[in-house]
Amino acid sequence: KNARESLSKKIDTVVARGRPVDQELLEELEEALIMADVGVNATSLIMARITEVIKKQRPQDSSKVQDILKDELVNLLTIPAHPLDPSSAKPFVIMVTGVNGVGKTTTIAKLANYWKNQNFSPLLVAADTFRAAAIDQLVLWGERIRVPVIKQQPGADPSAVVYDALEAAISRKHDLVIVDTAGRMHTRVNLMEELKKINRVISKKLPGAPHETLLVIDATTGQNALSQARLFKEAVGISGLVVTKLDGTAKGGTVIALCHELGVPIRFIGVGEGLDDIEPFDPVAFVEALLG
Amino acid sequence: MFENLTARFEKVFRFLKGQGKLTEANIKEALREVRLALLEADVNYRVVKDFVSRIQERAVGQEVMSSLTPGQQVIKIVHEELIKLLGEKAEPLSLKGPSPVTVLLVGLQGSGKTTTAAKLALKLKKDGRHPCLVPADVYRPAAIEQLRVLAGQVGVPCYEPGQGESPESIVKAALNYAGSQRCDTLIVDTAGRLHIDRDLMEELRRLKQILSPEEILLVVDAMTGQDAVNVAEAFHKELSITGVILTKLDGDARGGAALSVRAVTGCPIKFVGVGEKLDALEIFHPDRMSSRILGMGDILSAIEKA
Numbered sequence: 238k239n240a241r242e243s244l245s246k247k248i249d250t251v252v253a254r255g256r257p258v259d260q261e262l263l264e265e266l267e268e269a270l271i272m273a274d275v276g277v278n279a280t281s282l283i284m285a286r287i288t289e290v291i292k293k294q295r296p297q298d299s300s301k302v303q304d305i306l307k308d309e310l311v312n313l314l315t316i317p318a319h320p321l322d323p324s325s326a327k328p329f330v331i332m333v334t335g336v337n338g339v340g341k342t343t344t345i346a347k348l349a350n351y352w353k354n355q356n357f358s359p360l361l362v363a364a365d366t367f368r369a370a371a372i373d374q375l376v377l378w379g380e381r382i383r384v385p386v387i388k389q390q391p392g393a394d395p396s397a398v399v400y401d402a403l404e405a406a407i408s409r410k411h412d413l414v415i416v417d418t419a420g421r422m423h424t425r426v427n428l429m430e431e432l433k434k435i436n437r438v439i440s441k442k443l444p445g446a447p448h449e450t451l452l453v454i455d456a457t458t459g460q461n462a463l464s465q466a467r468l469f470k471e472a473v474g475i476s477g478l479v480v481t482k483l484d485g486t487a488k489g490g491t492v493i494a495l496c497h498e499l500g501v502p503i504r505f506i507g508v509g510e511g512l513d514d515i516e517p518f519d520p521v522a523f524v525e526a527l528l529g
Numbered sequence: 530m531f532e533n534l535t536a537r538f539e540k541v542f543r544f545l546k547g548q549g550k551l552t553e554a555n556i557k558e559a560l561r562e563v564r565l566a567l568l569e570a571d572v573n574y575r576v577v578k579d580f581v582s583r584i585q586e587r588a589v590g591q592e593v594m595s596s597l598t599p600g601q602q603v604i605k606i607v608h609e610e611l612i613k614l615l616g617e618k619a620e621p622l623s624l625k626g627p628s629p630v631t632v633l634l635v636g637l638q639g640s641g642k643t644t645t646a647a648k649l650a651l652k653l654k655k656d657g658r659h660p661c662l663v664p665a666d667v668y669r670p671a672a673i674e675q676l677r678v679l680a681g682q683v684g685v686p687c688y689e690p691g692q693g694e695s696p697e698s699i700v701k702a703a704l705n706y707a708g709s710q711r712c713d714t715l716i717v718d719t720a721g722r723l724h725i726d727r728d729l730m731e732e733l734r735r736l737k738q739i740l741s742p743e744e745i746l747l748v749v750d751a752m753t754g755q756d757a758v759n760v761a762e763a764f765h766k767e768l769s770i771t772g773v774i775l776t777k778l779d780g781d782a783r784g785g786a787a788l789s790v791r792a793v794t795g796c797p798i799k800f801v802g803v804g805e806k807l808d809a810l811e812i813f814h815p816d817r818m819s820s821r822i823l824g825m826g827d828i829l830s831a832i833e834k835a
């Protein structure tokens with residue numbers, strides 16, 4: 238708690254003191270944005286727009302500046318996109334990707350549980366055949382939420398697992414298929430090729446699928462998130478983001494630049510390790526947490 | 530993204546050319562670029578601020594070496610100070626004391642503790658020691674199985690917890706197990722946890738008390754952003770960590786977290802993880818890290834030759 242207070246500046250306390258709107262205030266705002274991982278470039282962009290609005294509106298009170306900032310951030314995070322609606326295809330196929338350890342497998346369990354509670358019948362696919370006990374991890378989650386998991390042996394070809402799973406999903410009439418992939422560095426060309434191959438197998442078997450390709454971003458990540466998003470998007474065309482680990486002290490500000498640059502919406506946020514620790518993304522709430 | 534930096538410095542170099550002494554004014558220009566580079570590399574804002582003002586102090590009034598431009602001279606100073614801050618030279622693990630010597634791995638969720646535990650076991654085994662792995666993560670599904678599989682790959686024993694056994698009881702039993710297996714080193718894997726999770730931080734304190742570890746290593750993801758200082762400070766305050774391992778440096782993250790963590794804890798970074806394979810663990814090199822954080826390997830090697 239102390240560490241947090243001594244080292245990170247809360248934007249709320251910067252602006253909500255009824256101080257004059259001056260250069261000092263703007264500098265403190267800038268500092269707060271950088272410390273929330275918004276990044277140098279996006280911060281300059283945001284500060285430029287705020288300065289512009291301030292010139293026009295000439296607010297007397299600093300709390301007005303906070304509103305301007307909030308509006309600006311909410312704008313940047315509001316991406317026009319079709320909703321993520323699993324009833325729009327049957328089976329609706331979701332591929333989940335991301336670098337190592339960001340929370341893909343846990344998020345899949347949470348999502349399957351979330352949609353199961355809305356009466357969908359999900360099928361999970363253990364296509365991480367590489368990491369030690371990755372299959373067991375997904376299987377345990379599957380048992381916990383009573384959702385079947387399609388798997389093969391460790392070391393099996395992930396594309397083959399996915400192919401089997403699609404056949405199973407079709408014949409058993411599942412509504413929803415969620416594919417867990419191995420964590421991989423976006424810079425590893427051969428591993429990104431493997432992901433493309435999975436994608437090809439899916440769309441060959443089921444034209445139009447995958448219907449959603451999620452990239453999971455860890456809120457603790459700094460500016461590298463941009464590189465991750467660019468390269469995953471280039472390889473498999475990301476259609477949505479999930480930001481995990483927002484229950485910690487990291488603000489996840491990096492997704493502001495990311496949404497804006499890639500035009501990809503955030504779908505869900507992860508706020509803990511439990512099954513219910515997932516929420517549909519709400520830009521206003523996100524911005525409030527970022528500033529708070 | 531990073532190539533801009535070289536271009537920007539070139540601009541600064543030109544701007545500063547033909548000036549014999551570093552003055553407050555000409556340094557300022559160069560340091561602005563350094564500041565941006567460090568922030569883009571995810572070095573914590575406050576750490577950057579302190580660092581840049583220290584450089585400014587040190588640089589003002591210095592003669593410029595004849596082989597360098599004033600801009601390059603500033604970079605040289607920055608590089609030297611970064612290395613100093615990162616710890617000059619690699620520090621080995623400390624494995625003194627009566628057998629079994631214990632190494633405790635701690636950190637946030639997903640940072641790479643379990644993988645790193647197995648990597649360390651492999652390294653120690655190659656060094657002629659007899660390590661044993663201890664799975665004290667009873668929360669994450671299949672965490673124990675993960676360590677068991679990795680132990681099998683390394684070819685070292687792994688303690689087998691009983692159903693529902695607590696972390697405290699696991700590490701106590703593992704101390705005896707080490708004796709029975711003739712192991713001289715225990716490497717203890719713990720569950721990922723948030724630094725603000727009181728109960729789980731308290732659990733780590735109890736494990737520390739039982740084990741009296743020779744090393745408590747904080748495992749930090751190299752992709753971590755500004756929050757690295759909060760995490761490191763909290764773990765250090767709670768446990769007095771003895772060192773840091775930076776993982777996932779095989780990607781393209783600049784790794785400014787290394788600087789932040791080092792600055793707030795003063796603890797050495799001992800190893801870096803550079804891949805998922807078990808031999809992908811390397812000794813930390815402050816000079817390489819410094820170049821990486823600045824995103825300017827080429828310029829630095831040019832300066833070093835001068």
Ligand SMILES: Nc1nc2c(ncn2[C@@H]2O[C@H](COP(=O)(O)OP(=O)(O)OP(=O)(O)O)[C@@H](O)[C@H]2O)c(=O)[nH]1
Nearest residue numbers: 337338339340341342343420482507508509638639
């Ligand atoms: N605090 C917190 N922890 C999370 C969250 N989501 C996942 N985790 C934890 O992060 C760690 C890694 O999660 P996984 O789901 O295994 O991550 P992954 O991306 O599948 O990892 P790899 O398959 O190894 O690449 C686990 O300890 C999870 O419990 C979250 O929202 N908050």
Ligand SMILES: Nc1nc2c(ncn2[C@@H]2O[C@H](COP(=O)(O)OP(=O)(O)OP(=O)(O)O)[C@@H](O)[C@H]2O)c(=O)[nH]1
Nearest residue numbers: 337338638639640641642643644721777802803804
């Ligand atoms: N590319 C790369 N991946 C790594 C490295 N170290 C670990 N990983 C991967 O990161 C992911 C998480 O590693 P784990 O060892 O499970 O992390 P952990 O800290 O034990 O996770 P929790 O127990 O859930 O807190 C796995 O996919 C690992 O294979 C590394 O140096 N480079």
Ligand SMILES: [Mg+2]
Nearest residue numbers: 341342365371
């Ligand atoms: Mg996984």
Ligand SMILES: [Mg+2]
Nearest residue numbers: 642643666672
């Ligand atoms: Mg682990």
